[in-house]
Amino acid sequence: MRKLILYLTFNYPSPDTFTRFLDEVSRLPVDYVELGLPTQNPVYDGPAIRQTHSGTRRPSAEEMSRAVKKLHGAGIRTYFLQYFRDIEGQRDTFLTTVNASGADGILLPDLLIDFFQGAEGHIHAVHSHGLDFVPFFNPAMPDRTISRFSSITRSWAYCGLIPSTGINVPYDQGAVVERMLSLLRGREVNFGFGLRSLEDVRKLVSGRDVGVAIGTALIPYVREGDLEGFRKFVTELRGVLCDS
């Protein structure tokens, strides 16, 4: 069964609206949720997601726990997404907080790119805190980097189709996907970044056992508080995943 993963920036556009959308997500056919912790400079995110970080309040430990509990109640695994540069000095404090929230694991999108030289130690620390480390692989990474980090992690892998979310650049989806899959054989792989439409998703999953992570495409609904549109879009996404 292909996985459907949604990305939401925590507390965007406001804590209230965010909570309403989280409630909605827990009623939808979603597998995993990534919750982005607001930051100043989300380097690997594009303009739309960047905007969701701007001025958005970081959640308290309690808010984080509540969110996880809600999603877990619906059988949805939950991960926090955090740029490593923001926690470099307080890694263990951060990991302790995440673990306390009950989350399944974390994504550190910049770790394997900008901090790859010390990354093994950090991944080990994530595991020591009882969390899954979801490796983020982007298409600019060399083979041996992907193989190396794949071999020392155990959760599913998050593969970006392009180097940044929501940027309109041409890319060769088929080639990117095939190459990633050949490097990550035998592993659960889900793709994100650059999936702009249902058509993009259909093309990606057609004939392949892969899941998708959707973020940028959800933002208009969340921003406008359009719960109905949101529900319809996610339902259609699930439809595409089932049909293809």
Next chain:
Amino acid sequence: MRKLILYLTFNYPSPDTFTRFLDEVSRLPVDYVELGLPTQNPVYDGPAIRQTHSGTRRPSAEEMSRAVKKLHGAGIRTYFLQYFRDIEGQRDTFLTTVNASGADGILLPDLLIDFFQGAEGHIHAVHSHGLDFVPFFNPAMPDRTISRFSSITRSWAYCGLIPSTGINVPYDQGAVVERMLSLLRGREVNFGFGLRSLEDVRKLVSGRDVGVAIGTALIPYVREGDLEGFRKFVTELRGVLCDS
């Protein structure tokens, strides 16, 4: 039997001395004699033979006849050597004179080089006057020129080893000879130009059925009136031709 051919410039160093040498020649084991008719500019001759032309008087028709008669009496075939450029305007008059002298034929060393475009006609004229045309081939001539003129002449062929007599330039005797012989297969071939010593001659004829024409090497004897030295040298030459 390898042919020995001597070259003498007619009337050099004086009519008297020349006559004495001609008498001597008729007593020596010589096959053919070429008699050079003095000219202003013997272009294909080197410095030594050039000198024999300078200031030397051209023979009269009667002198020419006498010389031929003397040599024929000794069984020596006789040819006149004349630059074509000197007779261009009076070709037929000249050929008539030569024919009247009783000579066997003529050599025109510049005809196939400087006048090759009209050469067929001139060769035909020589033949029409009942004379042999001895083709002179020099190492700078193209294959097709040699083959062409070989095919329309019938006497022996005179091949120069180098482009000019008596000039000290290195040359590859073996290669020159083999190439000439391969182009003139089945024909009597005699070589001249550049044979500076008995050793040169020995090397040339060794293992080959070819004759030699000697000119420059005779000049010191003729100039000095050294009949004895002349006789000894020619006898040694014949010895080399027999031994090798």
Next chain:
Amino acid sequence: NSSDRSSIELLNSLLPREVLRQEFTFNRYERIPDEVREIYAQIGRPTPLFRARRLEDFLGYRGKIFVKFEGATATGSHKINTAVAQAYYAGKEGIEEVVTETGAGQWGTATALAATMNGIRSTVFMVKVSYEQKPLRKKIMSLYGARVYASPSTETPFGRSVLEKEPGHPGSLGIAISEATEYALEHGIRYLVGSVMNAVLTHQSVIGLETQKQLELMGEEANVLIGCVGGGSNFGGFTYPFIGQGKEVEAIASTAEEVPKLSRGEFRYDRMDTAGVLPSVKMYSLGADFVPKKIYAGGLRYHGASPSLSVLVKNGIVRPEEVGEAEVIEALQVFARTQGIVAAPESGHAIASLIRYCRAHREERKNIVVNVSGHGLLDLSIFDRVGI
């Protein structure tokens, strides 16, 4: 790097679409279009790989030295390899003109010929001081049909604004890039990029792939690879096919002592161009505003090194080495006298590193392959200072 957003998006209207796709692709190999292959054959590809026996003898090196000579292309350097591909993709999209900037002149020359061969026009903004000092370069570009402007020029708003402030401005690569990109956007044409970017290195990989095939035909394997690094395109194109196979190979990146980016540069996000028009990338950099003292090897003055090369250096897979002017000039003389080839000053760095290597490992019996990225026939003035 919030400014990056717009510059990445901007690439869509700046670069040929296929070049952009290749920039972000995950593919290790791209098929070379038949049309590009055909042009490669016409401009001198495959370039020669030959054993430099006289240099071996001169150095007393007991192994073998092979030279891959990119100077044998029509424009005299490796730059044509990517220019042909980029111009082809632009033409195929229906674009009728391409534009670029050039400093030393090699890249402009390559662009000019590549455009002509793909049946499109070209415009080159040439740094004014080079334009004046290298008239031969300008001539060749014109001969190939390019329009060449000294930059800052009056052709673009940016150029005019620079000239207004300082009418005698000598120009800079940054200004020329700004003019070229502005010109591209204004005229709806495409901008060709000469180095640093992934797609460019991919195109240049024809150098290494050919070298592999040529070595195979000779029954040889490479143990040591040496090349020079400006932005990294000839070096990457030459070495990556070997490194990518995971074989044990020593790769030495020779740079200019005067531009010590790989030793004293920082590994960080930095602007690719002085003007900040192109996106920032993570690389070893001396800072986009770095101004090297000398210009004897114009192609090595670039402040950074291609991101992928930077990673390889960071990971110890490529060993950087710095060589100074005097040693380079000596190396060029040795190469000219032993092998007869006047190499480009840039390539002189690779040759100098080769000579160093051989002198330090005389008794070794390795196969060294050095990429001589261009000839130096139009850069002979560098010998002025040694009285030649």
Next chain:
Amino acid sequence: NSSDRSSIELLNSLLPREVLRQEFTFNRYERIPDEVREIYAQIGRPTPLFRARRLEDFLGYRGKIFVKFEGATATGSHKINTAVAQAYYAGKEGIEEVVTETGAGQWGTATALAATMNGIRSTVFMVKVSYEQKPLRKKIMSLYGARVYASPSTETPFGRSVLEKEPGHPGSLGIAISEATEYALEHGIRYLVGSVMNAVLTHQSVIGLETQKQLELMGEEANVLIGCVGGGSNFGGFTYPFIGQGKEVEAIASTAEEVPKLSRGEFRYDRMDTAGVLPSVKMYSLGADFVPKKIYAGGLRYHGASPSLSVLVKNGIVRPEEVGEAEVIEALQVFARTQGIVAAPESGHAIASLIRYCRAHREERKNIVVNVSGHGLLDLSIFDRVGI
């Protein structure tokens, strides 16, 4: 021609003995010594033979055009072929230095590299006006290790006598030859000769022999051969191997309209050099004192044509054709824009004749081979007059 005697004898102390032997040999082929072959491999032989498809398309010619590109050698022209052989023979005789003259510079460059590669020294007397106008040429020769003197120089009695009469004398090829030969005789070294003589044409026949082999490998045959004629060495070396086989082949010798030796020259004995140091030979000549008006193709200014070539022209085996400057410059532009190669102005004549031929025989389907004897990267100034 009574003066010839001494000059032929003089060759013994002037030329390497083996060169002299080859001059007077009857051999159609000479074995290339292994050492020379090895150097040929190092300086870029075999040179490429490629099909010029873009030029075919441009001209709308329905047959095939092949280009033999001698500009791909290390010194950028065919001249190196004979220089290497002559310097080798000199070195083998124990001679430690060779000397020659140069006008446009190609021959001096070839001599300089050939000497270096054979481990001997070289001295070049360069016509003063060229020395001053072509500093790049001087630089390359120096880089290859040659001592280069502007001629007239103070190095020889003859040079000094000229300077005494006219201190600002611009020099001439005749004066340079006189100085070089005098210098050779005075120092007991050898003089290398760049064209006209048989031995030189024999050495250059490597061009034609390679072309034959390359065509054979392509499964093609030549129907038309086109080359340019200065003294005749590249043309002879290119065409004789074909003509010598007696095959039906059209050979077109392209010369400069400004130096109409094959149309308006006399077929007669004439001096090879202005100074009369070398022997007279029978050839088409405009007279050794002929001074052509222009210098845009320095290598074609020679007053005569090699004796063997003259005979072939006289016999109608080679067809001469004359092309003027404007047509040559256009041809060079066409060639640069279609094939990317900046050919030498001399080679531009061959290309112009090729273009003429193709335009006149568009519907024909022959295989034309054109010998592009050198590149023109150091002669770009000829484009000044068309505003490039």
